[in-house]
Amino acid sequence: SALKALVSAAPKVELHLHIEGSLEPELMFALAQRNGVALPYKRVEDVRAAYQFSNLQEFLDLYYQGMSVLQTEQDYYDLTMAYLQRCQQDNVVHTEIMFDPQGHLERGIAFATVFNGISGALLDAERQWGLSHRLIMSFLRHLSEESAFAALAEAEPFLKHIHAVGLDSSEMGHPPEKFARVFARCRELGLKITAHAGEEGPPAYVWQAIDTLQVDRIDHGNRSLEDDALVQELVKRKLTLTVCPLSNLKLCVVPSLTQHPMLDMLKQGLKATVNSDDPAYFGGYVNDNYHALIDHLPLTHSHLYDLLRNGFDGAWMDDKQRQQHI
Ligand code: HPA
Ligand code: ZN
Numbered sequence: 001s002a003l004k005a006l007v008s009a010a011p012k013v014e015l016h017l018h019i020e021g022s023l024e025p026e027l028m029f030a031l032a033q034r035n036g037v038a039l040p041y042k043r044v045e046d047v048r049a050a051y052q053f054s055n056l057q058e059f060l061d062l063y064y065q066g067m068s069v070l071q072t073e074q075d076y077y078d079l080t081m082a083y084l085q086r087c088q089q090d091n092v093v094h095t096e097i098m099f100d101p102q103g104h105l106e107r108g109i110a111f112a113t114v115f116n117g118i119s120g121a122l123l124d125a126e127r128q129w130g131l132s133h134r135l136i137m138s139f140l141r142h143l144s145e146e147s148a149f150a151a152l153a154e155a156e157p158f159l160k161h162i163h164a165v166g167l168d169s170s171e172m173g174h175p176p177e178k179f180a181r182v183f184a185r186c187r188e189l190g191l192k193i194t195a196h197a198g199e200e201g202p203p204a205y206v207w208q209a210i211d212t213l214q215v216d217r218i219d220h221g222n223r224s225l226e227d228d229a230l231v232q233e234l235v236k237r238k239l240t241l242t243v244c245p246l247s248n249l250k251l252c253v254v255p256s257l258t259q260h261p262m263l264d265m266l267k268q269g270l271k272a273t274v275n276s277d278d279p280a281y282f283g284g285y286v287n288d289n290y291h292a293l294i295d296h297l298p299l300t301h302s303h304l305y306d307l308l309r310n311g312f313d314g315a316w317m318d319d320k321q322r323q324q325h326i
Contacts, residue, residue, distance in 0.1 A: 016242035021278025076117025164192035240314030
């Protein structure tokens with residue numbers, strides 16, 4: 001359609017992307033072979049066939065298994081460069097990517113190995129294509145506060161190059177307040193704050209992300225719509241929601257895309273954006289996510305313009321990056 005072509009060609013940003021979730025099965029196999037890691041699959045097609053999830057945890061189990069093939073700095077470089085090439089194809093001009101240091105530290109991989117590989121690719125993409133970036137270090141909420149503080153200590157030599165911290169992994173039973181002290185310390189360090197909230201968890205978790213963690217953005221936030229006062233608060237604060245339509249479908253956060261709340265979010269004045277989350281696992285990159293919405297919701301040219309602009313407004317770009325793109 002004309003709208004799809006318009007969105008594909010438009011310059012856009014991505015604000016919610018787990019770099020480990022961009023590991024395509026082909027690269028997973030190649031890295032497993034390179035590093036002598038055994039995978040419980042015979043063929044690439046078997047991996048794709050396994051990607052059927054009925055909730056967040058079923059996905060996370062395969063996501064953590066998948067990242068076990070990542071071991072050397074080159075692996076992290078190759079992973080990140082493959083994602084950045086997809087950005088280039090999709091006309092994504094600025095991306096803010098998350099990584100999960102605890103998922104690597106736990107396996108004995110040094111923070112520097114992970115960081116140097118990822119940022120090497122980010123800097124090359126900036127030089128080659130002018131693709132700008134921010135790096136977000138995410139804490140795994142199923143682990144302890146102590147583990148989060150330990151990861152923050154490992155990050156210390158690199159904090160100049162880390163713009164923000166996030167909170168991801170299993171949401172239910174791990175409310176934001178579990179990490180109140182960690183995020184207070186991160187705020188003291190001058191880091192921006194985001195947190196996954198209201199993906200599977202209740203509106204109360206979104207309130208905690210706002211009031212206790214003092215977030216600058218909310219990742220997902222779908223379930224905020226169950227609480228009118230919360231919607232009013234998000235609108236008043238102009239807090240960006242990084243929404244991920246294909247992720248929501250694959251993790252059964254919505255029963256079908258025709259029932260996706262994106263249009264409702266825009267109508268209520270929420271600063272919703274379109275993102276891919278874990279594109280290798282959920283079946284699409286940024287343009288695929290826009291196209292899926294266009295196919296299933298009565299979105300107009302004006303709604304799409306708002307989504308694209310909300311992305312630029314919610315991005316943590318500096319003046320130089322903005323001038324580069326706008
Ligand atoms: N939700 C929570 N944790 C995650 C996700 C997600 O969508 N992707 C990677 N870790
Ligand atoms: Zn996510």
